[in-house]
Amino acid sequence: MKKLFGLLITFALGLVIILALDNTVNFPRFGEVNLSERISGLYLSETNVEEVGSANLVTSIVLGFRTFDTLGEVTVLFISSLGVAFILGGTKQKRLDLKFKPNFMLRVGSNILLVIILITSFYIILHGHLSPGGGFPGGAMIASSVLLLYLADDRFRSNIKGFKVLEGVAGSLFVVIGLLGLVFATAFFANYLPTGIIGNLLSAGIIPILYVLVGLKVGSEIAGIIDNFLTEEEEEIA
Amino acid sequence: MIFFDYLSIVVSVLLLVIAFFAINSKKLINSVLFLSALSMVAVVAFIIMRAPDVAITEAVIGSGLVTALFVFTLLSVKRRELK
Amino acid sequence: MIQYASIFLFVLGLYGLFINKNVIKLIVSLNVMEIGLFIFIISIGYVGDDALAPIISSTQDLALIYVDPLPQALVLTAIVIGVGTTALALALAKSIYNTYHTFDLDEMEESA
Numbered sequence: 001m002k003k004l005f006g007l008l009i010t011f012a013l014g015l016v017i018i019l020a021l022d023n024t025v026n027f028p029r030f031g032e033v034n035l036s037e038r039i040s041g042l043y044l045s046e047t048n049v050e051e052v053g054s055a056n057l058v059t060s061i062v063l064g065f066r067t068f069d070t071l072g073e074v075t076v077l078f079i080s081s082l083g084v085a086f087i088l089g090g091t092k093q094k095r096l097d098l099k100f101k102p103n104f105m106l107r108v109g110s111n112i113l114l115v116i117i118l119i120t121s122f123y124i125i126l127h128g129h130l131s132p133g134g135g136f137p138g139g140a141m142i143a144s145s146v147l148l149l150y151l152a153d154d155r156f157r158s159n160i161k162g163f164k165v166l167e168g169v170a171g172s173l174f175v176v177i178g179l180l181g182l183v184f185a186t187a188f189f190a191n192y193l194p195t196g197i198i199g200n201l202l203s204a205g206i207i208p209i210l211y212v213l214v215g216l217k218v219g220s221e222i223a224g225i226i227d228n229f230l231t232e233e234e235e236e237i238a
Numbered sequence: 239m240i241f242f243d244y245l246s247i248v249v250s251v252l253l254l255v256i257a258f259f260a261i262n263s264k265k266l267i268n269s270v271l272f273l274s275a276l277s278m279v280a281v282v283a284f285i286i287m288r289a290p291d292v293a294i295t296e297a298v299i300g301s302g303l304v305t306a307l308f309v310f311t312l313l314s315v316k317r318r319e320l321k
Numbered sequence: 322m323i324q325y326a327s328i329f330l331f332v333l334g335l336y337g338l339f340i341n342k343n344v345i346k347l348i349v350s351l352n353v354m355e356i357g358l359f360i361f362i363i364s365i366g367y368v369g370d371d372a373l374a375p376i377i378s379s380t381q382d383l384a385l386i387y388v389d390p391l392p393q394a395l396v397l398t399a400i401v402i403g404v405g406t407t408a409l410a411l412a413l414a415k416s417i418y419n420t421y422h423t424f425d426l427d428e429m430e431e432s433a
Contacts, residue, residue: 002340003340006336006339006340007336009339010332010333010335010336010339011329011332011336013332013335014328014329014331014332017328017332018325018328030322030323030324030364030367031367031368031369031370032368032369033365033366033367033368033369033389034368035368035389038389038391039391040366040389040390040391043390043391044387044390049377055376055377055378056291056375056376056377057375057376057377057387057390058291058375058390058393058394058397059291060390061390061391061394062394062397062398066394069398070398073398073401073402076402076405077401077402077405080402080405080406080408080409081405081408083409083412084408084409084412087409087412087413087415087416088412088415088416124294130376131376132290132291132293132294132374132376133291133294134291134397136295136397136398136400136401137291137294137295137297137298137299140295140298140299140302140303140401140404141298143303144298144302144303144306147303147306198377199377199378218401221405222303222404225307225405225408226303226306226307226310228412229307229310229311229314229408229411229412230310232314242370246322246323247322249323249326250322250323250325250326251326253326253327253330253360254326254329254330254333257330257333257334257353257356257357258333260337260349260353261333261334261336261337261340261341261346261349261350261353262337266343266345266346266424269345269346269349270345270349273349273352273353276353276356277356280356280359280360283323283327283360283363284360284363286323287323287363287364287366287367287388288367288372288373288374288375288388289363289366289374289388289393289396290374290376291393291397292359292363292393292396292397292400295397295400295401296359296400299400299401299403299404300356300400300403303404304352304403304404304407307404307407307408307411308345308348308349308411311345311411311414311415312345314415315415315418315424
């Protein structure tokens with residue numbers, strides 16, 4: 001009875017949302033949007049694209065027009081990983097041991113697979129301004145390679161101190177590169193390197209450097225979260 | 239573009255059905271696996287709407303890492319119950 | 322069609338928040354809501370069947386034939402925030418289990 005009532009109320013809410021959004025002036029129908037009326041028309045205009053110099057327009061927004069936004073987003077991710085470490089972390093920690101014992105073939109095979117995953121993730125990060133991808137999915141791929149090592153080797157503990165240092169260095173360099181924009185140009189996170197030809201690997205000024213730093217930071221943060229979930233405090237077991 | 243029309247209808251129905259199972263299944267691990275499948279169908283929806291960047295990110299994070307985190311939480315709880 | 326489905330996905334996640342009493346199921350419902358919201362935001366920027374993905378190649382001139390890249394940029398960062406918040410919620414659920422030895426909200430109230 002309660003379930004039916006909840007279903008009715010929520011579906012009524014959905015109908016209200018659909019009727020409210022149905023082809024009003026501010027909300028055109030699905031697929032009939034005129035981009036020249038929006039602010040995105042400015043991002044798509046020829047002079048702005050030449051100024052940033054990134055072939056992938058999503059990247060040119062994430063790290064060109066809205067870099068400050070990205071800095072805040074990376075900060076939110078840092079705070080959430082700090083919270084996970086605060087709740088789950090402890091002084092004496094041991095690995096959560098899994099039910100199965102990995103054999104020799106699994107360990108060697110996973111090492112070969114690890115190399116392939118790392119090469120793919122660095123390719124995705126480095127070509128973030130040319131093709132789909134970039135620092136966020138590439139960093140998550142780095143973290144998933146750490147996850148693979150954890151699953152394939154039952155004694156593996158990642159070097160969590162090293163990840164913390166890497167994360168701090170990447171985050172500070174991100175801000176320092178932004179501050180250098182105040183010296184060489186006029187604004188925080190201004191693009192002061194030459195942008196080059198659109199479509200080349202060495203183009204778009206500071207965007208590839210920033211994306212590599214974002215990738216390292218996201219990868220080390222998510223790897224730290226995974227490490228926190230796969231360890232537990234020692235004294236409760238004993 | 240007729241193909242994309244049919245594909246979008248199929249994807250919409252699949253999204254709703256899988257989300258209903260993810261919310262209403264009795265066992266926790268089934269619910270988590272349906273959430274992973276929902277992420278995978280959402281990737282197809284993103285590709286239909288020409289968003290390759292978002293599709294890659296959702297495929298790596300939504301159906302990979304988030305599922306792994308859920309499963310590890312359930313695993314550690316299972317081990318504690320056995321003791 | 323996908324836009325309506327995304328709105329109902331959001332509503333279905335809200336329904337899950339209403340009826341479920343299990344902490345893990347609540348986090349799953351929040352994730353369902355999140356996916357619905359992402360699809361809705363992406364669908365705002367869709368400009369029609371003959372649009373292209375927002376990646377310039379040198380052969381095309383820059384007319385307005387690309388889909389809107391701004392919602393995609395926002396969703397790209399929102400997904401990564403989503404994994405952070407989900408991890409934080411799961412860590413809280415784990416510590417709840419360590420205290421009460423159950424995931425169920427009703428049993429928690431009885432044991433308290």
